[in-house]
Amino acid sequence: MTQPTTRTSTAQQIPEGSDRKVLVCIPTYNEAQNIEPIVGRLRAAVPSADVVVVDDNSPDGTGDIADRLAGADSRIHVLHRQGKEGLAAAYVAAFRWGLEQGFDVLVEMDADGSHRPEELPRLLAALDRADMVKGSRWVPGGTVVNWPKSREYLSRAGNLYTRILLGVRVKDVTGGYNVFRAQTLRDIGLDNIAAAGYFFQTDMTINTLETGHSVVEVPITFEERQYGESKLDRSIFFESLARTTAWGLKRRGAQLRRLVGRGPRGVTPAA
Numbered sequence: 001m002t003q004p005t006t007r008t009s010t011a012q013q014i015p016e017g018s019d020r021k022v023l024v025c026i027p028t029y030n031e032a033q034n035i036e037p038i039v040g041r042l043r044a045a046v047p048s049a050d051v052v053v054v055d056d057n058s059p060d061g062t063g064d065i066a067d068r069l070a071g072a073d074s075r076i077h078v079l080h081r082q083g084k085e086g087l088a089a090a091y092v093a094a095f096r097w098g099l100e101q102g103f104d105v106l107v108e109m110d111a112d113g114s115h116r117p118e119e120l121p122r123l124l125a126a127l128d129r130a131d132m133v134k135g136s137r138w139v140p141g142g143t144v145v146n147w148p149k150s151r152e153y154l155s156r157a158g159n160l161y162t163r164i165l166l167g168v169r170v171k172d173v174t175g176g177y178n179v180f181r182a183q184t185l186r187d188i189g190l191d192n193i194a195a196a197g198y199f200f201q202t203d204m205t206i207n208t209l210e211t212g213h214s215v216v217e218v219p220i221t222f223e224e225r226q227y228g229e230s231k232l233d234r235s236i237f238f239e240s241l242a243r244t245t246a247w248g249l250k251r252r253g254a255q256l257r258r259l260v261g262r263g264p265r266g267v268t269p270a271a
Contacts, residue, residue, distance in 0.1 A: 022049040022124065023103040027090035031111040032060040034225070039069055039076060042109070042117035046124070049107075052077045052097060054090040088200035092190050099182055106185060108178040112225035115177040119220050123179045131184040131213035134170065134205070135177030141219030142172070165245065166206060170215055176201050177220060180208075187211045 024042055028035055039051055053070075055063035055078065063080055070076040079093060091108060098106045105127060109115045115135065126133045136142050138159060144152055155174070162173045178201070188207045193200070208215055 020104040021102065022046065022105040022107065023094075023098040023101070024049050024051045024107040024109050024120070025054065025091055025094035025098065026051060026109050026111050027054045027056070027087055027094070028058060028062045028066070028111045029056045029084055030058045030060045030062060032058070032062045032065055034112050035062055035065055036069060038109075038111055038113055038117065039066075042120070043073065043075070045117040046120050049120075050075045050077065050103070052079060052094050053111075054079045054081065054094050056081050056084045056086075056090065088193070088203075091200065092193060095180075095185055095190055099185060104182050106180050106182060108176055110176060114223055114225055116221060116223065119177075119218075120179075123177070123218050123220075126216050126218050127179055127181065129214075130216035131181050132205070132208045132215045133179040134172055134175050134215060134217045135179075135220035135222075136172035136175055136217035137220065137222045138171040139217045139219050142221070143219075144222045144224075146224035147222075162202060166202075168206065168209060170205055170209075171217055173205050174201050175222075177222075178204065184208055184211075184213050187213065 024046075026035075026038070035053065039053070042049065042051060053063075053066040053076070055066055057063065057080065063078065066076070066078045070078050079097060081090070081093065095106055105124065107120065107123075109117070109120075119135065123133045123135055137144055138156060144155075159171065159173050162168075163170065166173075188204070188211055192207065193203055205215065
Protein backbone atom coordinates (compact mmCIF):
# COMPACT_ATOMS: atom_id res chain seq x y z
CA MET A 1 0.00 0.00 0.00
CA THR A 2 1.50 3.32 -1.06
CA GLN A 3 1.39 6.00 1.59
CA PRO A 4 1.32 9.70 0.67
CA THR A 5 4.61 11.52 1.08
CA THR A 6 4.46 13.99 3.98
CA ARG A 7 5.13 17.67 3.32
CA THR A 8 5.16 20.66 5.63
CA SER A 9 4.53 24.31 4.83
CA THR A 10 3.80 27.51 6.72
CA ALA A 11 2.14 29.19 3.72
CA GLN A 12 -1.24 30.75 4.51
CA GLN A 13 -1.90 32.60 1.24
CA ILE A 14 -1.43 31.56 -2.37
CA PRO A 15 1.80 32.82 -3.87
CA GLU A 16 0.76 34.06 -7.32
CA GLY A 17 2.34 32.38 -10.32
CA SER A 18 4.11 29.06 -10.56
CA ASP A 19 5.20 28.78 -6.91
CA ARG A 20 1.80 27.90 -5.52
CA LYS A 21 1.46 24.26 -4.49
CA VAL A 22 -1.46 22.60 -6.28
CA LEU A 23 -3.04 19.28 -5.31
CA VAL A 24 -5.55 17.62 -7.64
CA CYS A 25 -7.91 15.26 -5.77
CA ILE A 26 -9.30 12.33 -7.77
CA PRO A 27 -11.75 9.92 -6.06
CA THR A 28 -11.98 6.46 -7.63
CA TYR A 29 -14.17 3.40 -7.51
CA ASN A 30 -13.76 0.88 -10.34
CA GLU A 31 -11.89 3.24 -12.66
CA ALA A 32 -9.17 0.82 -13.80
CA GLN A 33 -9.60 1.79 -17.46
CA ASN A 34 -9.51 5.50 -16.75
CA ILE A 35 -7.10 6.27 -13.93
CA GLU A 36 -3.79 5.91 -15.78
CA PRO A 37 -4.82 7.97 -18.85
CA ILE A 38 -6.38 10.76 -16.77
CA VAL A 39 -3.38 11.03 -14.43
CA GLY A 40 -1.03 11.03 -17.42
CA ARG A 41 -2.97 13.82 -19.11
CA LEU A 42 -3.04 15.80 -15.87
CA ARG A 43 0.70 15.49 -15.28
CA ALA A 44 1.27 16.68 -18.86
CA ALA A 45 -1.17 19.59 -18.58
CA VAL A 46 0.07 20.90 -15.20
CA PRO A 47 3.49 19.30 -14.52
CA SER A 48 3.95 21.23 -11.26
CA ALA A 49 0.75 19.85 -9.71
CA ASP A 50 0.59 16.92 -7.31
CA VAL A 51 -2.17 14.31 -7.55
CA VAL A 52 -3.84 12.32 -4.79
CA VAL A 53 -5.98 9.36 -5.81
CA VAL A 54 -8.53 8.39 -3.16
CA ASP A 55 -9.57 4.82 -3.86
CA ASP A 56 -12.51 3.14 -2.12
CA ASN A 57 -11.06 -0.39 -2.28
CA SER A 58 -12.07 -0.82 -5.93
CA PRO A 59 -12.54 -4.52 -6.75
CA ASP A 60 -11.29 -3.94 -10.31
CA GLY A 61 -7.75 -3.11 -9.15
CA THR A 62 -7.85 0.68 -9.54
CA GLY A 63 -5.94 1.10 -6.29
CA ASP A 64 -3.15 -1.20 -7.46
CA ILE A 65 -2.77 0.80 -10.67
CA ALA A 66 -2.64 4.02 -8.66
CA ASP A 67 0.06 2.50 -6.43
CA ARG A 68 2.13 1.63 -9.49
CA LEU A 69 1.81 5.18 -10.81
CA ALA A 70 2.80 6.59 -7.43
CA GLY A 71 5.84 4.34 -7.31
CA ALA A 72 7.07 5.84 -10.57
CA ASP A 73 6.24 9.50 -9.87
CA SER A 74 6.87 11.31 -6.58
CA ARG A 75 4.06 13.80 -7.33
CA ILE A 76 1.41 11.06 -7.32
CA HIS A 77 -0.01 9.89 -3.99
CA VAL A 78 -2.66 7.35 -3.01
CA LEU A 79 -5.09 7.22 -0.12
CA HIS A 80 -6.67 3.80 0.33
CA ARG A 81 -10.00 3.54 2.14
CA GLN A 82 -11.67 0.43 3.47
CA GLY A 83 -14.75 0.45 1.25
CA LYS A 84 -17.13 2.47 -0.87
CA GLU A 85 -17.84 5.48 1.33
CA GLY A 86 -18.99 7.90 -1.36
CA LEU A 87 -17.82 10.92 -3.31
CA ALA A 88 -18.21 13.52 -0.56
CA ALA A 89 -16.24 11.51 2.01
CA ALA A 90 -13.49 10.90 -0.54
CA TYR A 91 -13.10 14.59 -1.30
CA VAL A 92 -13.15 15.55 2.37
CA ALA A 93 -10.42 12.97 3.08
CA ALA A 94 -8.33 14.37 0.21
CA PHE A 95 -8.88 17.96 1.36
CA ARG A 96 -7.86 17.14 4.92
CA TRP A 97 -4.71 15.43 3.73
CA GLY A 98 -3.87 18.26 1.35
CA LEU A 99 -4.31 20.93 4.01
CA GLU A 100 -2.16 18.95 6.43
CA GLN A 101 0.60 18.78 3.80
CA GLY A 102 0.56 22.53 3.19
CA PHE A 103 -0.89 22.75 -0.32
CA ASP A 104 -2.08 26.20 -1.39
CA VAL A 105 -4.67 25.11 -3.96
CA LEU A 106 -6.93 22.04 -3.98
CA VAL A 107 -8.76 20.80 -7.05
CA GLU A 108 -11.71 18.44 -7.52
CA MET A 109 -11.50 16.32 -10.66
CA ASP A 110 -13.39 13.22 -11.81
CA ALA A 111 -11.42 10.13 -12.77
CA ASP A 112 -13.52 9.28 -15.83
CA GLY A 113 -12.25 11.97 -18.21
CA SER A 114 -15.37 14.13 -18.06
CA HIS A 115 -13.22 16.93 -16.60
CA ARG A 116 -10.51 17.69 -19.15
CA PRO A 117 -7.10 18.15 -17.48
CA GLU A 118 -6.07 20.37 -20.38
CA GLU A 119 -8.55 22.99 -19.15
CA LEU A 120 -7.15 23.11 -15.63
CA PRO A 121 -4.58 25.87 -16.37
CA ARG A 122 -7.46 28.25 -17.18
CA LEU A 123 -9.21 27.39 -13.92
CA LEU A 124 -6.02 27.90 -11.94
CA ALA A 125 -5.43 31.27 -13.60
CA ALA A 126 -8.95 32.39 -12.64
CA LEU A 127 -8.17 31.69 -8.99
CA ASP A 128 -6.09 34.88 -8.99
CA ARG A 129 -9.38 36.82 -8.87
CA ALA A 130 -11.53 34.45 -6.79
CA ASP A 131 -11.56 32.12 -3.78
CA MET A 132 -13.29 29.28 -5.62
CA VAL A 133 -13.37 28.58 -9.35
CA LYS A 134 -16.02 26.37 -10.89
CA GLY A 135 -15.57 24.74 -14.26
CA SER A 136 -19.03 25.51 -15.63
CA ARG A 137 -21.08 23.76 -18.29
CA TRP A 138 -23.83 26.35 -18.28
CA VAL A 139 -22.11 29.70 -18.75
CA PRO A 140 -21.45 31.09 -22.28
CA GLY A 141 -18.71 28.99 -23.84
CA GLY A 142 -19.47 25.94 -21.72
CA THR A 143 -20.79 22.78 -23.32
CA VAL A 144 -21.42 19.07 -22.86
CA VAL A 145 -20.37 16.28 -25.22
CA ASN A 146 -22.14 12.95 -25.77
CA TRP A 147 -25.04 13.74 -23.48
CA PRO A 148 -28.63 12.96 -24.48
CA LYS A 149 -30.82 16.04 -24.50
CA SER A 150 -32.91 14.59 -21.67
CA ARG A 151 -29.90 14.59 -19.36
CA GLU A 152 -28.90 18.10 -20.39
CA TYR A 153 -32.40 19.41 -19.70
CA LEU A 154 -32.44 17.63 -16.35
CA SER A 155 -29.14 19.22 -15.31
CA ARG A 156 -30.10 22.67 -16.51
CA ALA A 157 -33.47 22.48 -14.76
CA GLY A 158 -31.89 21.23 -11.55
CA ASN A 159 -29.38 24.05 -11.51
CA LEU A 160 -32.06 26.65 -12.24
CA TYR A 161 -34.22 25.28 -9.42
CA THR A 162 -31.25 25.35 -7.05
CA ARG A 163 -30.34 28.93 -7.97
CA ILE A 164 -33.89 30.16 -7.42
CA LEU A 165 -34.49 28.29 -4.19
CA LEU A 166 -31.12 29.04 -2.60
CA GLY A 167 -30.85 32.56 -3.99
CA VAL A 168 -27.45 32.23 -5.70
CA ARG A 169 -26.23 33.43 -9.08
CA VAL A 170 -23.86 30.56 -9.83
CA LYS A 171 -25.06 28.94 -13.05
CA ASP A 172 -23.55 25.47 -12.49
CA VAL A 173 -24.04 24.97 -8.76
CA THR A 174 -23.84 21.18 -9.09
CA GLY A 175 -20.67 21.14 -11.21
CA GLY A 176 -17.83 19.04 -9.85
CA TYR A 177 -14.73 20.51 -11.54
CA ASN A 178 -13.77 22.94 -8.78
CA VAL A 179 -10.66 24.76 -7.57
CA PHE A 180 -10.29 26.12 -4.03
CA ARG A 181 -7.81 28.27 -2.23
CA ALA A 182 -6.67 26.38 0.85
CA GLN A 183 -7.81 29.25 3.05
CA THR A 184 -11.32 28.97 1.62
CA LEU A 185 -11.54 25.36 2.79
CA ARG A 186 -10.18 26.31 6.21
CA ASP A 187 -12.77 29.09 6.56
CA ILE A 188 -15.61 26.79 5.48
CA GLY A 189 -14.52 24.16 7.99
CA LEU A 190 -14.65 20.64 6.61
CA ASP A 191 -16.50 19.48 9.73
CA ASN A 192 -19.38 21.70 8.61
CA ILE A 193 -19.82 19.83 5.32
CA ALA A 194 -22.69 17.47 6.04
CA ALA A 195 -23.77 16.64 2.51
CA ALA A 196 -23.23 13.23 0.96
CA GLY A 197 -23.24 12.13 -2.68
CA TYR A 198 -23.58 14.68 -5.45
CA PHE A 199 -25.28 17.29 -3.24
CA PHE A 200 -21.76 17.77 -1.88
CA GLN A 201 -20.99 20.11 -4.80
CA THR A 202 -23.95 22.34 -3.96
CA ASP A 203 -23.01 22.29 -0.28
CA MET A 204 -19.43 23.37 -1.01
CA THR A 205 -20.53 26.18 -3.31
CA ILE A 206 -23.11 27.59 -0.90
CA ASN A 207 -20.75 27.36 2.06
CA THR A 208 -18.08 29.19 0.09
CA LEU A 209 -20.50 32.04 -0.61
CA GLU A 210 -21.91 32.13 2.91
CA THR A 211 -18.44 32.52 4.44
CA GLY A 212 -17.93 35.65 2.35
CA HIS A 213 -15.76 34.15 -0.38
CA SER A 214 -16.04 34.82 -4.09
CA VAL A 215 -16.89 32.28 -6.78
CA VAL A 216 -15.96 32.63 -10.45
CA GLU A 217 -17.23 30.33 -13.21
CA VAL A 218 -15.02 29.39 -16.15
CA PRO A 219 -16.56 27.66 -19.19
CA ILE A 220 -15.50 24.06 -19.76
CA THR A 221 -16.32 21.21 -22.10
CA PHE A 222 -17.81 18.37 -20.09
CA GLU A 223 -17.41 15.05 -21.89
CA GLU A 224 -19.31 11.90 -20.98
CA ARG A 225 -17.10 9.00 -19.92
CA GLN A 226 -15.94 6.53 -22.57
CA TYR A 227 -15.07 3.62 -20.27
CA GLY A 228 -16.68 2.15 -17.17
CA GLU A 229 -20.07 2.75 -15.65
CA SER A 230 -21.41 6.09 -14.51
CA LYS A 231 -22.23 6.41 -10.80
CA LEU A 232 -24.89 9.01 -11.58
CA ASP A 233 -28.51 8.02 -12.08
CA ARG A 234 -31.96 9.54 -11.64
CA SER A 235 -32.20 8.41 -8.01
CA ILE A 236 -29.14 10.53 -7.19
CA PHE A 237 -30.70 13.48 -9.00
CA PHE A 238 -33.94 13.21 -7.05
CA GLU A 239 -32.06 12.75 -3.77
CA SER A 240 -30.16 15.96 -4.49
CA LEU A 241 -33.43 17.67 -5.42
CA ALA A 242 -35.01 16.66 -2.11
CA ARG A 243 -32.02 17.92 -0.12
CA THR A 244 -31.98 21.18 -2.08
CA THR A 245 -35.68 21.69 -1.38
CA ALA A 246 -35.32 21.01 2.34
CA TRP A 247 -32.28 23.27 2.63
CA GLY A 248 -33.87 26.00 0.52
CA LEU A 249 -37.10 26.07 2.52
CA LYS A 250 -35.10 26.26 5.74
CA ARG A 251 -33.05 29.18 4.41
CA ARG A 252 -36.09 31.02 3.07
CA GLY A 253 -37.90 30.47 6.37
CA ALA A 254 -34.99 31.98 8.28
CA GLN A 255 -34.95 34.99 5.94
CA LEU A 256 -38.68 35.49 6.43
CA ARG A 257 -38.34 35.35 10.21
CA ARG A 258 -35.60 37.96 10.10
CA LEU A 259 -37.75 40.25 7.96
CA VAL A 260 -40.77 39.85 10.25
CA GLY A 261 -38.60 40.47 13.29
CA ARG A 262 -37.42 43.82 11.96
CA GLY A 263 -40.95 45.23 11.80
CA PRO A 264 -42.01 48.14 9.52
CA ARG A 265 -39.17 49.79 7.56
CA GLY A 266 -36.63 47.45 9.09
CA VAL A 267 -37.21 48.64 12.68
CA THR A 268 -36.98 45.91 15.28
CA PRO A 269 -40.12 45.92 17.50
CA ALA A 270 -39.59 46.98 21.12
CA ALA A 271 -39.67 44.25 23.72
